[in-house]
Amino acid sequence: MRKAKLMAIILVVILILAACGGSPAAPAPAAPAGTPAAPAGDAGTAEVTFPTGPITIFNSSPAGAPADVMARELARSIEELTGVTVTVDNATGGGGGVMFGSVMARPTDGYTWGSFTAAQIVALQAGLSDDFPLDNFTWVSRIQNDHIGLAISTDSPFSDIHDLVAWAQANPGQLLIGGQGSGSGIHLSSLALGREAGFEFTYVPFDGGAEGLSALLGGHVDALMVGPTIIRPYYEAGQAIMITSTGESRPFAETPTNSELGFDIPFTQYRGIFVQTGVDPAIVQAIADLIYEATLTESFQTYLELVELEREFLGPEDFRDFVLADFADLEATIAELLN
């Protein structure tokens, strides 16, 4: 009797598992390249009517993260411009893989976009490109370029980058620099800074921005590689300052830029939009034009002012070249710095 019961349970399990097989949500990484899109307009001619229906933007960051905020502001501006509904869907997890999978599972009609950041290029470089080869994606436009630099607490014995470098040179490997992630753009930026300024340090990776920040404010690390947007509230409260930064202008009056200091650090935190390969090139161009217009709307400009970012727009070709160059740079830098 007992055995029969166990068998019955096992059968039920098998039935449940079988019933769930062949789920449509399981992403197929194979690229459905070459399938021509069939938009409402005439795809063959140069003029396409886009958009005529709702658009979905998949986003690998959680609600409220900088890339998510950007996607939502973009969505709002596009809705204002065109009247079509734009939904932002947070497909978090898998180092961006869940988002890539979600985009790839949709039709190639140009109505499904993904938000692309420097973090994803790192994940792709780290091995995610085995599942999602780069040619699966068509890069449509870059929207922002966020800056990054070294922050210290105001309780720190250092007052500028020169103090810090001098101490680190006198105590090789003792200086602790925190940052988000290992092998990330932030990690590589730290390594590049050490190389450019000629000092040795220990990098302590943290999971999220908040963890690193509390380690900096609590004095558990000497410095934090981070963006000026995150530091600003602590700068204004007199708790932290930045002592280096990427970009052409100083984020804070006391913060010299890398070019002023003579450091060549290639990494930035860019954010943009991609679609899957197979979308009609005319539609890709239409999407890029739409994004271009959306970033010029008043509401988008207000948002950029609020987060203190400049619009650094790139169209499809330039953005593709930019991303591919970044991917190649990253590979070379990882090889050079991590060994």
Place this chain on the structure above:
Amino acid sequence: MANLMYGFSLLFSGNNFLVLLIGVVVGYFLGIVPGISAAVSLALLIPFTFGMDPVSAMILLTTIYTAINFGGGIPAILLNTPGTPSAAATVLDGYPLAQQGKAKKALGITMFASGIGGFFSVIMMIAFSMPLALFALRFGPPEYFILAIMGLSVVAGLSADNLTKGLILASLGLFLTTVGMDPIGGGFRYVMSFHLLEGIPFVPALIGLFAISEIFSMMEEASANQKPMEKIDGEGITVAEVKSCRRAIGLGSIIGFIVGLIPAAGPNIAAWMSYNEAKRGSSNPENFGKGELAGVAAPETSNNAAAAGGLVPTLALGIPGSPPLAVLIGALTLHGITAGPLLFERNPEVPYSIFATMIIATPLMMILGLVCIKYFALVTLIPKTVLAPIVLGVCTVGSFAVSGTMFGVWAAYIFGVVGYIFKRFGFPIPPIVLALVLGRMAETNFRRSMLMSGGDLSIFVTRPITVVIMLLTILMFVYPLIKSQIKKRKAAAG
């Protein structure tokens, strides 16, 4: 005080009080549904707040954040399914109580304990926000590691009947937390699919181990022609019973608040620690796990106290203590308000309306919960043959909701089958759950500490907080031995 009055005036202006009431109901509901954790709920609701002013948005989100921890204990008691990860420890005694027909008592103590724990934390938070937030900053990687070890020592208490089996499962749990991208080295560990890049998903694992494994047991019982419960014990919780839990509630409030304060510790860990303390200090520890009211009171007090405690560093410093609080800060950003050390100065309407909300909402949720107990308890009257498929459906939807992919569902099913097998062979489930909660925290912070000290282990004994936590852990281990020695002596003398 004037600021707090300002908070109250905001709370009672316009539609804000209505927003609070909606938040209570929606939060309860979301808390009851397994898989929809606090972070997921808040992320889902953010778009609804776009049309609101920042204060109304914060009132809604804070109420939901608080109500979720109230709701999470309900399915834990009735269905062996924690509605939120922080209610995992509530399962241990809550479900046995429900099976004994005492669902009303278990739900009653849950509501009462949640209310007390939450209210205690709110008062502490309002009184001492800034100094407490600065205390929380003193926790660096070495402190987190020692705290995780203290948490893991709870395994011994959770597997008292069979320590070997408990340790085997705890080790398995620790091993499972190493799956995914190596947080320090950056390499991939056992990543067979990109879904595993960020590790074994915790919520589906929890749903599988507790709920789905129990569904198999339900089917077994149903096929054994067990009669469904015909009526529930009419009696609710009595004053004497609440009094008997006062130690558990008191300790749970304090442990919950302190653990909640520390970013990255939070309600999940607080609940387990308080459960263990309640058991260790109890006069009848052998009854824990079999349906002890204090075993429900402790984790429920603690997870609510910790949830409120987590708001301290979030509001005072802009450092979120847990994923749902990170979403809360994200929501503020979306409304154009920067969380950070100047929040109290620049946007006092935000923290003070949150304080006022919690002062009003916490007792309200307790009363609402106590009133609704008799309806919740009806679930225990549903025949298992009907209940099992419904719960399975809810679990499936819940695990799907975690990341919106079938991967979560598969993970939950696999953990369900594995959990059922464990139970058949007498392996206790709690140790593996505890290891899944703490494994990653222990590993990453140990390795960070080693980076900080250049590989010198003395970093753990040269910092005051680590030493205090270590001494407490040792004391917790030695105390029962001393107690039994004293008893023996007394017995010998007598």
